[in-house]
Amino acid sequence: MALIKCENVKLSYENKVVLEGLDFEVQSGDYLCIIGENGSGKSTLVKALLSLKSVDGGSITFGDGLKKTEIGYLPQQDGARKDFPASVGEVVLSGRLNKRGLRPFYSSEDKKAARSSMEQLGIWELRKKCFRELSGGQMQRVLLSRALLATSRLILLDEPVSGLDPVVTNEFYKLISELNKNGLTVIMVTHDISASLKYASHVLHLHSEKPFFGTKHDYSKCECCKEFIGGEEKCCH
Amino acid sequence: MLSLIKEMLSYPFLVRTFVVGILVCTCAALLGVSLVLKRYSMIGDGLSHVGFGALAVATALNRAPMAIAMPVVILTAFFLLRMSENGKLKGDSAVAMLSSSALAIGVMVMSFSNGMNIDVYNYMFGSILAVTRNDVIISVLLSLFVIVLYVVFYTKLFAVTFDETFAKATGTKAGLYNMLLALLTAVTIVVGMRLMGSLLISSLVIFPALTSMRLFKSFKAVVISSAVVSIVCFVVGISLSFLFSTPAGATVVCTNLAAYLLFCLLRISPTV
Ligand SMILES: Nc1ncnc2c1ncn2[C@@H]1O[C@H](COP(=O)(O)OP(=O)(O)O)[C@@H](O)[C@H]1O
Numbered sequence: 001m002a003l004i005k006c007e008n009v010k011l012s013y014e015n016k017v018v019l020e021g022l023d024f025e026v027q028s029g030d031y032l033c034i035i036g037e038n039g040s041g042k043s044t045l046v047k048a049l050l051s052l053k054s055v056d057g058g059s060i061t062f063g064d065g066l067k068k069t070e071i072g073y074l075p076q077q078d079g080a081r082k083d084f085p086a087s088v089g090e091v092v093l094s095g096r097l098n099k100r101g102l103r104p105f106y107s108s109e110d111k112k113a114a115r116s117s118m119e120q121l122g123i124w125e126l127r128k129k130c131f132r133e134l135s136g137g138q139m140q141r142v143l144l145s146r147a148l149l150a151t152s153r154l155i156l157l158d159e160p161v162s163g164l165d166p167v168v169t170n171e172f173y174k175l176i177s178e179l180n181k182n183g184l185t186v187i188m189v190t191h192d193i194s195a196s197l198k199y200a201s202h203v204l205h206l207h208s209e210k211p212f213f214g215t216k217h218d219y220s221k222c223e224c225c226k227e228f229i230g231g232e233e234k235c236c237h
Numbered sequence: 238m239l240s241l242i243k244e245m246l247s248y249p250f251l252v253r254t255f256v257v258g259i260l261v262c263t264c265a266a267l268l269g270v271s272l273v274l275k276r277y278s279m280i281g282d283g284l285s286h287v288g289f290g291a292l293a294v295a296t297a298l299n300r301a302p303m304a305i306a307m308p309v310v311i312l313t314a315f316f317l318l319r320m321s322e323n324g325k326l327k328g329d330s331a332v333a334m335l336s337s338s339a340l341a342i343g344v345m346v347m348s349f350s351n352g353m354n355i356d357v358y359n360y361m362f363g364s365i366l367a368v369t370r371n372d373v374i375i376s377v378l379l380s381l382f383v384i385v386l387y388v389v390f391y392t393k394l395f396a397v398t399f400d401e402t403f404a405k406a407t408g409t410k411a412g413l414y415n416m417l418l419a420l421l422t423a424v425t426i427v428v429g430m431r432l433m434g435s436l437l438i439s440s441l442v443i444f445p446a447l448t449s450m451r452l453f454k455s456f457k458a459v460v461i462s463s464a465v466v467s468i469v470c471f472v473v474g475i476s477l478s479f480l481f482s483t484p485a486g487a488t489v490v491c492t493n494l495a496a497y498l499l500f501c502l503l504r505i506s507p508t509v
């Protein structure tokens with residue numbers, strides 16, 4: 001059974017339809033890239049997958065016994081929390097919260113997990129620093145660390161590399177790819193099509209007329225999508 | 238100094254004030270950090286005015302003030318939370334409307350029930366003398382209830398304060414913890430109203446958090462500093478009000494203002 005199955009999904013705000021007739025499936029272990037222009041509804045779809053937004057038609061079903069507490073999420077950066085006093089350690093540790101249930105405080109096991117995640121991402125030295133004083137790249141790594149602690153099975157990343165320099169971006173992709181090879185299912189929103197084609201297994205191209213969904217192999221063969229890659233959009237699939 | 242402390246503690250009403258005040262200040266400061274950061278500080282303000290209205294009605298009906306005010310304020314807290322979650326609470330104008338209506342209704346009710354020995358001033362600005370033995374017991378129990386729940390749910394409250402969307406997305410019941418925050422705030426405000434008055438209690442919620450955020454950069458440090466600042470300001474404020482016979486509630490708020498300005502200075506000074 002599929003990990004996530006979307007059937008004829010319709011998403012809208014008030015009376016403005018953002019997406020309609022969307023069909024796709026994500027299997028365990030897949031690496032799905034969601035691409036599309038600004039405002040095509042990528043973030044909206046991610047929110048719907050996380051049940052942060054209600055579906056206005058069709059259905060999204062979770063299979064393989066996937067629970068909400070097994071999902072990690074790296075939100076699109078919107079410049080919020082500019083004045084929030086929180087240390088890096090506090091932010092990362094909060095990723096373990098969904099493992100705690102009703103139990104108060106964090107156990108030493110939680111702290112150990114947070115430490116190894118921070119070490120893996122090279123932010124252990126930053127743990128006492130204030131989150132709001134970090135650079136964009138450091139912030140993304142902190143939020144990724146938190147997202148990874150929250151999940152063992154599925155992670156959703158909304159434009160994780162925006163604002164990162166090319167070197168850090170590449171490291172970021174490699175890391176995600178590594179995690180994917182170890183069995184983590186990845187759904188990533190990105191504008192970086194060449195990277196999608198390099199690392200992803202599937203591509204979902206949101207498009208006002210007809211969304212494309214298929215393996216990256218099919219996607220790279222689709223003539224019209226090549227033009228999107230080339231910069232000129234005129235898709236027909 | 239020592240003789241001043243001795244003299245103050247020889248008045249039973251001052252001892253009661255310190256006991257209740259320190260506990261209420263701690264509650265308000267702890268919750269204040271989340272309320273300020275979630276942009277909910279107007280809710281605290283709204284609740285205190287609704288509490289005033291409820292107290293006035295309760296007194297007019299000759300009922301126990303807390304028994305009426307508590308459920309009314311808790312329900313209002315849930316209502317305001319609901320409105321702000323639905324995005325209907327734009328620009329805080331709805332809270333302002335609610336506040337002033339509740340205040341006006343309270344004053345009207347009081348003016349109609351003249352002969353009942355009610356002092357509007359006491360309710361608005363608080364009165365140390367109004368704290369009775371029974372009040373002390375109820376207040377202490379309720380404050381401890383708030384502090385214990387806050388500590389037990391601290392990690393959850395941090396998560397929903399810092400990033401509610403992430404908390405929700407990863408399976409934490411953010412709505413539930415927002416309601417907990419609203420409930421604890423409502424209880425704190427009703428308890429603190431008798432002492433500080435409805436006009437001043439909301440400043441006990443906002444000031445210590447804002448003061449601590451000037452200097453500290455982790456959530457835990459801000460929370461602890463808020464509690465300490467709040468208690469110190471309360472003790473100093475009450476002592477000053479005793480020494481110079483100034484109104485207690487207003488003096489405490491002024492001490493808080495002084496602490497805020499002090500922290501601002503400390504931040505600017507290069508040694509920190
Ligand atoms: N909260 C909202 N209320 C109303 N419209 C929204 C809201 N969020 C996004 N939209 C609209 O929905 C469309 C899709 O937005 P979004 O999913 O953020 O696009 P993307 O992430 O692909 O850039 C846009 O036209 C945007 O204006």
Ligand SMILES: [Mg+2]
Binds near residue numbers: 044159
């Ligand atoms: Mg987006």
